[in-house]
Amino acid sequence: MVGTTATDVAPTMGVKIFSAGVAACLADVITFPLDTAKVRLQ
Numbered sequence: 198m199v200g201t202t203a204t205d206v207a208p209t210m211g212v213k214i215f216s217a218g219v220a221a222c223l224a225d226v227i228t229f230p231l232d233t234a235k236v237r238l239q
Contacts, residue, residue: 208216
């Protein structure tokens with residue numbers, strides 16, 4: 198990778214889909230317990 202920087206290479210479609218999947222899983226891991234606690238407090 199001589200002569201290239203991170204801004205020279207655009208992410209591929211596979212990387213974008215993988216990143217979206219990781220973001221969705223992380224959001225679900227964070228929000229699911231909060232939603233469960235909210236419902237139990239009602």
